[in-house]
Amino acid sequence: MNNKRQNIAVIFLITVIIIKFLIWNDNNQKWIIKDVYYQHPIDEPLSIAPQPTLISTTDELFPATISDASKLYRVEVEGIVQPKNIEQIQETVQLAKDEKKKISMSGARHSMGGQNAFDNSIHLDMREFNNIQYNQEDQTVTVQSGATWKSIQNKLSKHNRSVQVMQDSNIFTVGGSIAVNAHGKDPNFSTLIHTVNEFQLVNAEGELITCSRTENPELFYAVHGGMGLFGVVTQVTLNTNPNNIYQTKLELFDSKDFLHNMEQSSADSELSEAHFSMDQDNLLKEVLVYNYKPTNTTKDVEDDITGENSIWLRKAIYRLARNSDWGQKVRWFLEKNLSPIIDPELTTRNTAMAVPVRFLELDDPNSTDILQEYFIPTDKVDEFIPKYRQLLQKHNINIVNTTVRKTLADSEGLLTYSPQENYGFVSYYKITKDQKGQEQMQTFVQELMDYLLEIDGKYYLAYNNYYTQDQIHRMYPKLQELFQLKQKYDPQELFNNQWYENHKI
């Protein structure tokens, strides 16, 4: 009996040691245990970018490092200041001017091409500047630029209202979203700018100015998509939508006749998104469309804005898919067969817009996941899909995930990626962090860019710069105009980032 107990104790001890050293001590594996019991608190900001290290004040700066969600950039800055009010933003501008330093700034740091940091700059991390006020009289919401969409959704939920346009997840800040002029999955809207009434900006002189379609209009149109180059957006007033209740409808079809099927399937939808199959035999061949259509139900449906559920399961399936082709097969089988069963039949607009992202967290020293998006004019979509498949296979690219959403034409943003109605193809790629991984992605993107140029497509500027200077200037001829406005409004280039340094000519 004693021997038996001893054996159990030894086995238990060995198991604990194995778990501790092979799983718990390895940041890339720790989730296997941690996420079994982890519940995401509603108020905790979520970011898949590494958190900044030391926080400074304008009285004392401590050197620190900024990285982004791709984990491919590490930028050393003079100090990170987290302003809580406009005076602290203005003090930082003054300090940078006095000390002849540059200012860079960030929200949730999910842009992936050096847009949110600059070497030796004083860095503004805007996330503590985040008050939100709902204006009952005109059903708008006034937010400070460091507020995340999640906190705005929480506020609007209390008034049964909802955001009009935001990304396909609520973890980003409003300031970071304006700087790229983000878009979402409501096919009845264009880009974010169309939902903004006005914003305030601390400019390169440290003055607080208002920008709208009638006041400083040149800045209004340039700041949307202007990568934070014209100053610090402080406060933004946005239109809102009713928080409608939707009937969820999933449809599976072949991608050969994508456009026709997609338009038919998503007619009358207020939110719509297509997911593509990814395993090599079936690459981009099947499409599962998630549609959310208004319904007259009298049922009471509650908002769930956490966005995070079944974290462990999602992570496990995602890891299988990113690491093997059979994992992709398993994931697609589960998505096709389980989603129609487990997705709630009725949901609110707020809930349907709060998509889980925690499963994307990754702490792998050798590889990382990067996102890219290509905007394809509607009439070119059916031609794009086979060409995209061919290029992915030719360059042996490890594509993990592709989703597609429609964006209406944007008639306002100076540097718009949506000059005509288009479908945005968003893809996640697994790449190695070494030079070989970077070169492989670069060759692929540059060939894809040539094709995008032929069909009037656009590459989303929020992501890594694998394209050539010539390609990006041909794709966005208005970059020149944007940079001329930069010289007009900020000739000393007080506001700067690595992306601008790479592209200005």
Ligand SMILES: Cc1cc2nc3c(=O)[nH]c(=O)nc-3n(C[C@H](O)[C@H](O)[C@H](O)COP(=O)(O)OP(=O)(O)OC[C@H]3O[C@@H](n4cnc5c(N)ncnc54)[C@H](O)[C@@H]3O)c2cc1C
């Ligand atoms: C997982 C994932 C999903 C995504 N999904 C979508 C999507 O569905 N639709 C879409 O359009 N995009 C999407 N994106 C891209 C995303 O919209 C951009 O990267 C956006 O900039 C992220 O906001 P952020 O708060 O992280 O900004 P950051 O990356 O921190 O900053 C982006 C830019 O904004 C500037 N900036 C930040 N705050 C301010 C301010 N207060 N004033 C002036 N400039 C400021 C920065 O200097 C920088 O140039 C996605 C990205 C990821 C990683």
